[in-house]
Amino acid sequence: MKNTVVTFINSKKKGQKLSMLTAYDYTMAKIIDGTEINGILVGDSLGMVTLGYDSTLAVTVEDMIHHGRAVVRGVKNTLVVVDMPFMSYHNTLAEAVDNAGRIIKQTQAHAVKVEGGREILDKVKGLIKAQIPVMGHLGLTPQSLNIMGGFKVQGKSEEAAKKIIEDAKLLEEAGVFAIVLECIPEKLADLVSKSISIPTIGIGSGGGCDGQILVYQDMLNMDEDFKPKFVKTFADAGLVIKEGIKKYTDQVRDGEFPAAEHTFTMKDEVLEKLY
Numbered sequence: 094m095k096n097t098v099v100t101f102i103n104s105k106k107k108g109q110k111l112s113m114l115t116a117y118d119y120t121m122a123k124i125i126d127g128t129e130i131n132g133i134l135v136g137d138s139l140g141m142v143t144l145g146y147d148s149t150l151a152v153t154v155e156d157m158i159h160h161g162r163a164v165v166r167g168v169k170n171t172l173v174v175v176d177m178p179f180m181s182y183h184n185t186l187a188e189a190v191d192n193a194g195r196i197i198k199q200t201q202a203h204a205v206k207v208e209g210g211r212e213i214l215d216k217v218k219g220l221i222k223a224q225i226p227v228m229g230h231l232g233l234t235p236q237s238l239n240i241m242g243g244f245k246v247q248g249k250s251e252e253a254a255k256k257i258i259e260d261a262k263l264l265e266e267a268g269v270f271a272i273v274l275e276c277i278p279e280k281l282a283d284l285v286s287k288s289i290s291i292p293t294i295g296i297g298s299g300g301g302c303d304g305q306i307l308v309y310q311d312m313l314n315m316d317e318d319f320k321p322k323f324v325k326t327f328a329d330a331g332l333v334i335k336e337g338i339k340k341y342t343d344q345v346r347d348g349e350f351p352a353a354e355h356t357f358t359m360k361d362e363v364l365e366k367l368y
């Protein structure tokens with residue numbers, strides 16, 4: 094079934110869990126789109142997993158458009174959300190609407206995602222007023238890395254937990270169609286999910302969320318060096334890829350590849366003229 098922001102909201106009413114994954118390019122988007130996944134996020138995590146930065150802060154609107162366009166070309170049925178990168182919606186409302194507008198126009202994705210609650214509420218409202226669907230993101234918001242002092246679990250104190258609950262309600266009122274809850278305690282995520290009628294999409298926030306999202310490289314074990322507690326390996330693509338590459342280099346070295354069936358022929362009479 095085709096997923097839209099409307100089917101997303103309806104899923105919660107029906108008690109159906111939503112699954113999302115990230116994608117950053119055409120090939121992977123096509124693979125993911127061919128599954129039962131409900132939504133694809135072109136995450137600004139692309140700065141870390143495709144560009145090798147150690148945070149998401151350096152990612153630009155142009156980066157998001159570049160990858161977003163590639164992903165959308167590979168998608169037929171899945172809702173595509175593109176992250177707005179750091180500093181693209183933090184200054185003026187006009188800039189936020191302009192950047193979101195460029196992202197949607199140039200990628201043809203369905204929605205954007207922004208990090209934060211009360212601080213960015215005017216921007217969220219402005220984007221929705223401009224008819225751009227918005228996904229919220231609370232808890233561990235990686236663009237606030239330098240304020241949080243690291244990628245750390247959020248919402249553990251009474252004050253921090255209350256702010257997350259309040260922010261979720263404010264975002265719902267503003268009209269967001271779903272909210273990512275990243276790395277907050279399970280019980281707090283349960284409470285937030287019960288307090289609002291739009292779906293919560295959890296990452297590191299437990300099973301009480303209305304859906305889940307993971308970075309695909311994490312759940313397919315493609316980076317041995319990134320293993321936070323919330324990641325589960327669903328398939329060992331890292332190993333499959335390495336084994337495939339080992340077979341390839343072995344066979345090239347041993348002259349086993351390429352074989353006759355991988356090569357092209359030409360007519361003998363043409364060949365004779367070449368000598």
Ligand SMILES: Nc1nc(=O)c2c([nH]1)NC[C@@H]1CN(c3ccc(C(=O)N[C@@H](CCC(=O)O)C(=O)O)cc3)CN21
Pocket residue numbers: 138141142149233235244245246276308310311319320321322323
């Ligand atoms: N590959 C990848 N996967 C992600 O999920 C992801 C990114 N990159 N980049 C952007 C953010 C950063 N994220 C992160 C990164 C590290 C931790 C981490 O190390 N967490 C600790 C918990 C620390 C604590 O106890 O407070 C852990 O052990 O899980 C969590 C989320 C999630 N996002």
Ligand SMILES: CC(C)C(=O)C(=O)O
Pocket residue numbers: 115134135136137138139176273275296306307308
């Ligand atoms: C981890 C998800 C929620 C994200 O924001 C990203 O991939 O950038």
Ligand SMILES: [Mg+2]
Pocket residue numbers: 136137138149176235
């Ligand atoms: Mg992100």
